[in-house]
Amino acid sequence: MISAEAIRAGDRRALARAITLVESARADHRTQALALLSALGHDRQALRIGLSGTPGVGKSTFIEAFGKMLTAAGKRVAVLAVDPSSARSGGSILGDKTRMELLSRDPLAFIRPSPSQAQMGGVARRTREAVALCEAAGFDVVLIETVGVGQSETMVAEMCDLFLLLLAPAGGDELQGVKRGIMEMADLILVNKADGDLKPAAIRTCGDYAGALRLLRRRPQDPDGFPKAMMVSAVEQSGMAESWDEMQALAEWRRDSGHWSARRAAQARHWFQEEVRQGLLAALSREPAKGIMERLGDSVAAGRATPEAAAAEMLGLIGR
Amino acid sequence: MISAEAIRAGDRRALARAITLVESARADHRTQALALLSALGHDRQALRIGLSGTPGVGKSTFIEAFGKMLTAAGKRVAVLAVDPSSARSGGSILGDKTRMELLSRDPLAFIRPSPSQAQMGGVARRTREAVALCEAAGFDVVLIETVGVGQSETMVAEMCDLFLLLLAPAGGDELQGVKRGIMEMADLILVNKADGDLKPAAIRTCGDYAGALRLLRRRPQDPDGFPKAMMVSAVEQSGMAESWDEMQALAEWRRDSGHWSARRAAQARHWFQEEVRQGLLAALSREPAKGIMERLGDSVAAGRATPEAAAAEMLGLIGR
Numbered sequence: 001m002i003s004a005e006a007i008r009a010g011d012r013r014a015l016a017r018a019i020t021l022v023e024s025a026r027a028d029h030r031t032q033a034l035a036l037l038s039a040l041g042h043d044r045q046a047l048r049i050g051l052s053g054t055p056g057v058g059k060s061t062f063i064e065a066f067g068k069m070l071t072a073a074g075k076r077v078a079v080l081a082v083d084p085s086s087a088r089s090g091g092s093i094l095g096d097k098t099r100m101e102l103l104s105r106d107p108l109a110f111i112r113p114s115p116s117q118a119q120m121g122g123v124a125r126r127t128r129e130a131v132a133l134c135e136a137a138g139f140d141v142v143l144i145e146t147v148g149v150g151q152s153e154t155m156v157a158e159m160c161d162l163f164l165l166l167l168a169p170a171g172g173d174e175l176q177g178v179k180r181g182i183m184e185m186a187d188l189i190l191v192n193k194a195d196g197d198l199k200p201a202a203i204r205t206c207g208d209y210a211g212a213l214r215l216l217r218r219r220p221q222d223p224d225g226f227p228k229a230m231m232v233s234a235v236e237q238s239g240m241a242e243s244w245d246e247m248q249a250l251a252e253w254r255r256d257s258g259h260w261s262a263r264r265a266a267q268a269r270h271w272f273q274e275e276v277r278q279g280l281l282a283a284l285s286r287e288p289a290k291g292i293m294e295r296l297g298d299s300v301a302a303g304r305a306t307p308e309a310a311a312a313e314m315l316g317l318i319g320r
Numbered sequence: 321m322i323s324a325e326a327i328r329a330g331d332r333r334a335l336a337r338a339i340t341l342v343e344s345a346r347a348d349h350r351t352q353a354l355a356l357l358s359a360l361g362h363d364r365q366a367l368r369i370g371l372s373g374t375p376g377v378g379k380s381t382f383i384e385a386f387g388k389m390l391t392a393a394g395k396r397v398a399v400l401a402v403d404p405s406s407a408r409s410g411g412s413i414l415g416d417k418t419r420m421e422l423l424s425r426d427p428l429a430f431i432r433p434s435p436s437q438a439q440m441g442g443v444a445r446r447t448r449e450a451v452a453l454c455e456a457a458g459f460d461v462v463l464i465e466t467v468g469v470g471q472s473e474t475m476v477a478e479m480c481d482l483f484l485l486l487l488a489p490a491g492g493d494e495l496q497g498v499k500r501g502i503m504e505m506a507d508l509i510l511v512n513k514a515d516g517d518l519k520p521a522a523i524r525t526c527g528d529y530a531g532a533l534r535l536l537r538r539r540p541q542d543p544d545g546f547p548k549a550m551m552v553s554a555v556e557q558s559g560m561a562e563s564w565d566e567m568q569a570l571a572e573w574r575r576d577s578g579h580w581s582a583r584r585a586a587q588a589r590h591w592f593q594e595e596v597r598q599g600l601l602a603a604l605s606r607e608p609a610k611g612i613m614e615r616l617g618d619s620v621a622a623g624r625a626t627p628e629a630a631a632a633e634m635l636g637l638i639g640r
Contacts (some may be wrong), residue, residue, distance in 0.1 A: 037626055293593065301588055312599075
């Protein structure tokens with residue numbers, strides 16, 4: 001058993017083992033995980049920051065530079081990764097931590113690579129629970145990194161207080177490459193690689209995105225000037241302090257205005273509903289429902305019953 | 321009551337009323353709809369063609385020209401529209417049929433605009449059932465039109481024998497605008513507006529897409545040369561006969577090779593499973609589950625229970 005006290009005392013091995021526990025699909029592990037999460041409570045809150053960006057945009061370098069800046073200021077930083085594609089490739093976007101060599105050796109930082117897991121529902125739950133574990137362990141900032149593929153952004157945004165979009169300098173016509181839905185989730189757009197030869201392009205791109213953000217509908221959770229686009233350079237470590245200032249200003253405004261707690265409450269309700277939905281549907285993959293589904297499915301595939309009639313029969317059989 | 325005989329005899333008013341019936345959410349209408357669909361059977365099969373393309377690409381003009389060509393050859397053609405966005409706008413992509421003036425007055429054609437409906441699940445079911453009604457009514461070709469927004473394409477592809485993607489001539493860099501997932505669904509890419517000033521751009525675009533299609537993984541359901549990109553002009557009515565030849569060749573190959581019936585069987589099984597899933601989840605929106613969900617959701621939002629614990633309680637209460 002992993003003790004709640006060890007986690008709350010900041011024991012990194014206990015935290016790592018607890019995350020492995022919440023990642024497990026075994027029924028006895030689930031029971032233990034739920035008991036542990038209940039025992040930990042949720043009196044400690046970190047600033048949860050979601051970070052999205054397509055591969056090659058420099059997420060690791062940014063996180064390393066940003067994370068080191070925070071730990072230098074005495075903040076404890078946890079980095080979690082969500083990579084739905086790793087289920088296919090078997091790999092992980094955080095690999096063997098060598099991507100963030102300095103940060104991974106920092107005693108104030110904790111880095112957890114993305115596990116390979118098949119289901120989006122499963123990924124959401126394990127990430128959410130890993131965030132809760134990191135909060136209980138006393139981290140000040142929890143960074144949740146994801147790749148730019150749509151569904152995972154929505155999921156990460158649903159468990160964060162702030163959502164950052166990291167972009168590379170680009171020609172104006174590539175602006176369309178960022179899906180509107182993802183733009184609408186962003187609190188801060190960071191144009192990375194604003195250094196060397198790319199600086200002029202970064203300035204132009206940043207201006208383009210600032211313009212695009214102004215065209216979006218005003219959201220109630222934003223003070224004046226947000227969402228905002230700004231430039232950073234992970235390599236030159238410029239813009240880091242400025243972006244952190246903006247994040248803190250936004251977080252403070254949301255805390256004071258009540259949007260922070262309202263959002264956390266809405267997120268908790270969302271995940272409760274999602275857990276119930278996933279739990280209901282999971283019953284279809286278990287016997288006896290599974291076998292009946294297959295039998296009725298065969299019958300539909302063979303043309304002996306319509307999808308509608310067979311579905312009505314199925315729902316009747318399982319008492320719905 | 322709408323008689324199955326009237327529909328099978330080709331009575332257009334009976335067909336229109338039957339589609340209105342399957343669109344209804346009322347419980348007694350559902351019962352009648354299921355009885356009607358069962359009575360109609362599914363011994364008649366049309367060629368089901370899905371057609372996707374973003375607004376402005378010329379879908380209406382293409383369907384009008386393509387449909388008129390088919391009816392001139394004695395084929396009976398039904399056109400159904402799927403427009404998830406109409407739920408928001410309250411409008412319909414097929415509007416008042418004036419978009420396809422000639423075809424809508426053709427005795428061999430039947431055009432049904434997209435209804436405004438909120439839920440994707442609802443849209444899928446009503447479209448699938450409308451297709452079944454049109455098949456029972458003896459149509460040779462059922463065209464299902466949708467807008468290029470992702471989710472609706474996947475849905476339409478899951479109920480079609482062939483899937484067409486209609487595109488406008490464009491610069492090479494706009495190629496990325498078509499999502500890879502939608503490219504992978506296409507059996508035939510039709511570059512429209514291959515006329516007048518746009519002809520050179522159409523030739524180039526067609527070549528670009530042909531190249532892009534060659535890079536995709538070979539699918540078992542494709543004979544040599546498919547998926548294919550070709551040019552059409554709805555205005556000049558060129559390329560229409562050629563594209564129809566290709567569709568027929570592909571359909572024949574799939575029929576002979578067994579892929580046609582295997583795909584229909586897999587689609588029927590898919591929609592059966594989807595109906596069961598939707599049916600299960602629908603129970604959460606009905607009392608008593610609805611009230612318990614709200615109460616437990618409040619408790620989670622207030623921080624008195626974790627999402628996981630409340631979900632476990634909910635699933636226990638409804639016997640899962």
